[in-house]
Amino acid sequence: MAAVASGKKAGDSQTPRKYPGITSPISLSEATKFDIDLNVKLVNTLKPYNVFDTEEGLTHRMVVLGKLNKLVKEWIKQVTLAKNMPPAIAETVGGKIYTFGSYRLGVHGAGADIDTLCVAPRHVDRSDFFSSFYEILKDQKETTDIRGVEEAFVPVIKLDFDGVELDILFARLALPQVPEDQDLREEVLLKNLDQRCVRSLNGCRVTDEMLHLVPNRENFRLALRAIKLWAKRRGVYSNVLGFLGGVSWAMLVARTCQLYPNAIASTLIHKFFLVFSRWEWPQPVLLKQIDENNRLGFQVWDPRTNPMDRFHLMPIITPAYPQQNSTYNVSLSTRAIMQEEFKIGLQVTQEIFEGKATWDKLFEPGSFFGKYKHYIVLSTSATSKEHHLEWVGLVESKVRILIGNLERTAYIALAHVNSKQYPPLNPQEDVFVTNWFIGLQFNKIEGGNIDLTFEIQSFTDTVHRQAISNGTLKEGMKIEARSVRRKQLGEYLPPSLLKFNKKRSLPAQGEEAGETPPRKKISLDSGISPASTPGSAQTTPVTVRKLSTKADDTDTPPTTSASPPLPEAEEQQGTTPETTANGTLDDSITETNGSAAGTGVKRPHSPDTPDAAADSNTKQSPTPEGSEAEASAGNKQPASPDSQEAKEVDTSVDDSEPVPKRSHSPSNEGPDQKLQRQSPLTVEEDEQSMKKPATPPSIDKARVQRLPSGELPDISSPRTTTANVSVVKNSIKLRLK
Numbered sequence: 001m002a003a004v005a006s007g008k009k010a011g012d013s014q015t016p017r018k019y020p021g022i023t024s025p026i027s028l029s030e031a032t033k034f035d036i037d038l039n040v041k042l043v044n045t046l047k048p049y050n051v052f053d054t055e056e057g058l059t060h061r062m063v064v065l066g067k068l069n070k071l072v073k074e075w076i077k078q079v080t081l082a083k084n085m086p087p088a089i090a091e092t093v094g095g096k097i098y099t100f101g102s103y104r105l106g107v108h109g110a111g112a113d114i115d116t117l118c119v120a121p122r123h124v125d126r127s128d129f130f131s132s133f134y135e136i137l138k139d140q141k142e143t144t145d146i147r148g149v150e151e152a153f154v155p156v157i158k159l160d161f162d163g164v165e166l167d168i169l170f171a172r173l174a175l176p177q178v179p180e181d182q183d184l185r186e187e188v189l190l191k192n193l194d195q196r197c198v199r200s201l202n203g204c205r206v207t208d209e210m211l212h213l214v215p216n217r218e219n220f221r222l223a224l225r226a227i228k229l230w231a232k233r234r235g236v237y238s239n240v241l242g243f244l245g246g247v248s249w250a251m252l253v254a255r256t257c258q259l260y261p262n263a264i265a266s267t268l269i270h271k272f273f274l275v276f277s278r279w280e281w282p283q284p285v286l287l288k289q290i291d292e293n294n295r296l297g298f299q300v301w302d303p304r305t306n307p308m309d310r311f312h313l314m315p316i317i318t319p320a321y322p323q324q325n326s327t328y329n330v331s332l333s334t335r336a337i338m339q340e341e342f343k344i345g346l347q348v349t350q351e352i353f354e355g356k357a358t359w360d361k362l363f364e365p366g367s368f369f370g371k372y373k374h375y376i377v378l379s380t381s382a383t384s385k386e387h388h389l390e391w392v393g394l395v396e397s398k399v400r401i402l403i404g405n406l407e408r409t410a411y412i413a414l415a416h417v418n419s420k421q422y423p424p425l426n427p428q429e430d431v432f433v434t435n436w437f438i439g440l441q442f443n444k445i446e447g448g449n450i451d452l453t454f455e456i457q458s459f460t461d462t463v464h465r466q467a468i469s470n471g472t473l474k475e476g477m478k479i480e481a482r483s484v485r486r487k488q489l490g491e492y493l494p495p496s497l498l499k500f501n502k503k504r505s506l507p508a509q510g511e512e513a514g515e516t517p518p519r520k521k522i523s524l525d526s527g528i529s530p531a532s533t534p535g536s537a538q539t540t541p542v543t544v545r546k547l548s549t550k551a552d553d554t555d556t557p558p559t560t561s562a563s564p565p566l567p568e569a570e571e572q573q574g575t576t577p578e579t580t581a582n583g584t585l586d587d588s589i590t591e592t593n594g595s596a597a598g599t600g601v602k603r604p605h606s607p608d609t610p611d612a613a614a615d616s617n618t619k620q621s622p623t624p625e626g627s628e629a630e631a632s633a634g635n636k637q638p639a640s641p642d643s644q645e646a647k648e649v650d651t652s653v654d655d656s657e658p659v660p661k662r663s664h665s666p667s668n669e670g671p672d673q674k675l676q677r678q679s680p681l682t683v684e685e686d687e688q689s690m691k692k693p694a695t696p697p698s699i700d701k702a703r704v705q706r707l708p709s710g711e712l713p714d715i716s717s718p719r720t721t722t723a724n725v726s727v728v729k730n731s732i733k734l735r736l737k
Contacts, residue, residue: 020213021258022286026271031264038266038352038359042226045359050110051225057110061103064164065114069097071140072118075133079124093121094178100203102246105211107224113165117204119182120172126155126196129170137161151470154199169200185209187321190296198298198322205320206247213287213319214254215261222265224253226362227272233365234341238419239326242334242400248316248326252276255285269362270353273346281335284315290323298322314338329400333407333415341366368418369498372439375484376456377492378402379424381433383476388432391467391477392421398463399436405455406440412450414441425492435492456481 019025031039046052053061076095081087101115102108118129130150137143137159146159157168173182174192184204193201214220227249231237239245244252256272257263263271279285284301294300300322303309314330317323330338351357380395382388399417406415416439424433442450460479467473484491489498 019215019258019261020288021255022289023259025261026259028262029260030262031267035264035267039222039264042266042269042359043222045363046225046229049229049363051107051229053108053110053112060162061114061164064162064166065097065099065116067142068116068161068166068168071136072097072120072133075136076120076124079128079132083123085123092177093123094180095120095124096178096180096182098184098204100207102228104204104207105224105250106217106221107228107250109225113167115167115169115203117169117171117200119178119184120170121177122172122174123176124172126150126170126172130155130157133157155196169203171197171200173197185212185320187296190298190321202318202320202322202324203247206318209319210250210254210287214257216257219263219265219268220254220257223257223268223272224250226265226269227253230345230362233363235366235368235419236334236338236341239329240397240400241417241419242329242331242403243338243419244316244327244330247318251287251316251318251326252285254287258287270346270349273342273349277339277342277346281314281339282312284317284325286317287319290317291321294322296321301325331400331403331407333403334417336414337416368416368437368439369486369489369493372416372441373486374440374442375486375489376438376440376452377480377482377484378436378438379433379478379480379482381431381476381478381480382474383430383432385432387474387477388434390472391474392434394467394472395463395479396421396436398459398466401462402455402459403438405458406438406452409450409452409455411443411445412440413443415439416441422493425494437489437492452483 072095076093077090080090080093096119098104098117098119099114100117102112103114108114118133120129130148134146134148134157137157138146140161142162144160146157148157149155154169157170159166159168172193173189175189184201185208190198190201211217228237228246231244231249236243237245237249239248253268253272256268256275259275260268260271290300290302298321299306301309301315301317301324303312309315309325312325312328312330313332313335314327315325316327318326345362348357348362352359352362378395378399380388380391382391403415403417406412418437418439422435422437424435427433460481463479464473467477
């Protein structure tokens with residue numbers, strides 16, 4: 001329902017004016033000369049970032065879309081004739097290519113891809129689209145890098161056509177023919193369609209509805225260009241990793257336009273940060289009221305009737321029926337990071353309006369690699385470029401599971417994944433590698449043994465299971481997780497990315513600004529031990545329970561290697577701690593071999609861990625297979641007391657005693673000898689990097705218990721058999737003192 005406000009038309013007659021939105025506007029103020037000048041400066045600032053396409057680029061895109069539309073019409077005609085329909089009907093059935101996303105909104109930049117939708121009449125099936133039409137596209141001389149993803153949540157064909165990247169979706173309407181002027185906003189078109197067609201149509205329907213709900217499209221487009229650039233530069237633009245995607249950012253800007261209908265782009269950007277830095281999440285963002293008359297029976301976002309919707313942390317609801325939450329991937333950590341960025345953006349825009357700063361300051365990149373003391377480096381590798389591209393896509397879609405696992409750990413205050421992918425510093429021939437970096441912020445504790453083995457292994461198990469079930473897993477595909485400190489990032493990144501103030505760091509949760517935190521130590525060993533209970537005394541030695549393990553004597557760099565469970569795969573060799581140039585021991589991981597991480601070990605439970613009822617699927621999940629909960633299935637049963645792996649010894653951690661060097665190869669040791677000589681390895685942290693702490697974004701875990709992101713399977717989900725799969729299990733432990 002449109003809000004009503006008073007306004008004047010020509011003739012001085014007082015008439016009510018309707019504004020789009022669920023509430024009345026906050027302000028109807030017109031732009032001043034100062035605002036217009038700032039708008040001109042904003043446009044000049046945006047131009048070097050290539051957020052505007054050139055005239056040649058626009059013309060070329062129109063030519064590409066014209067060729068694609070012609071191919072669609074010819075293909076539909078061929079399919080019609082192949083199904084024994086009269087030639088006269090084949091000439092009139094129609095078919096059309098629609099655009100959506102950034103191109104349809106008019107905010108695409110140079111080199112951006114185009115999201116397209118192929119709409120066909122009822123006698124053309126999706127199987128035809130992924131068979132005959134795929135072959136037609138593949139035979140075109142302009143086509144390169146084509147691949148079809150038929151089993152995806154939203155089936156798509158991806159390709160490069162004459163230098164333009166295209167994503168082509170498919171939808172079959174329940175109509176005998178598709179006219180050229182067909183309006184996809186009509187709800188009646190959804191009748192008798194399957195869920196995949198509805199999801200494919202939803203992209204176009206949301207885009208068109210959004211353009212109808214903003215008071216001024218030109219101001220909306222310029223403001224959205226700036227906000228999208230800001231989000232990418234600040235590392236908060238990625239739907240798959242738990243931040244916001246392009247559609248979500250567009251809806252936030254559209255809501256700002258509704259609240260300030262007469263404001264121009266420069267003012268809208270400032271108001272954007274003002275509104276959403278103070279937004280009380282999880283209050284939803286709505287561009288229009290949700291129609292309670294659900295005539296077609298599709299599932300609509302409504303926390304009153306759908307219990308799963310109550311656990312969404314940052315709901316932004318699409319305006320087209322059936323209304324859905326576009327931000328179901330957001331976690332506690334990513335929401336806290338975005339809230340902090342909103343506040344920083346508000347401060348910068350205030351300085352711009354006060355004349356103390358320019359627009360360039362708003363688009364300065366964040367200092368991710370200078371924020372945290374501890375990082376997890378997640379690496380994927382494959383032996384061919386094609387396999388690596390497929391492997392990276394699968395792993396990236398599951399990284400948010402790892403973030404959810406980490407943030408539910410009692411000692412971790414924040415798990416911040418960098419939205420960018422990084423190549424290796426020293427690439428190897430015939431090995432393709434991609435790295436992600438996750439910054440860890442810990443709660444303030446005096447000491448303790450923090451075990452992240454279960455969280456890491458649950459994530460890798462989920463990826464392996466998913467890869468095996470859909471046939472993605474190939475020989476040579478690997479995942480590695482390494483625990484590194486900030487001063488070790490130079491081993492993975494070029495110096496240009498590490499130019500930060502070494503004295504600036506984020507303190508542990510609860511530290512006062514300017515207070516020198518206690519010195520911390522990191523302990524990593526091969527045992528799997530539970531973390532200390534919060535609030536327990538930290539002055540006494542920490543008791544660590546160790547499992548008997550089998551390890552080889554091959555020395556490798558400190559890494560947690562979780563190779564995919566390929567059939568008949570050889571067991572990976574264990575690692576030993578490396579010694580740095582000054583003689584101190586570096587962070588290391590000792591691998592343990594077993595069928596499940598943490599078997600026979602009782603782990604502590606965070607008070608905020610969702611119960612079993614919370615571990616069910618959310619309706620918006622794009623990939624229902626695999627879960628971190630499924631990875632832990634079977635790990636909670638205690639090992640048999642008579643088994644060799646169940647033998648345990650208690651070892652007190654004494655940091656004052658030096659770590660004994662290995663006197664001989666571990667391959668000659670028995671299990672009991674290995675247990676006796678294993679002890680935590682400690683490395684003292686550089687005090688110079690801890691003198692001037694900054695305040696980190698904080699998350700309130702007590703306020704809401706978020707359900708795991710919709711990777712949790714149902715009873716029919718495929719499970720791998722451990723009899724034919726050999727998996728190397730590893731341990732990651734952080735000792736904070």
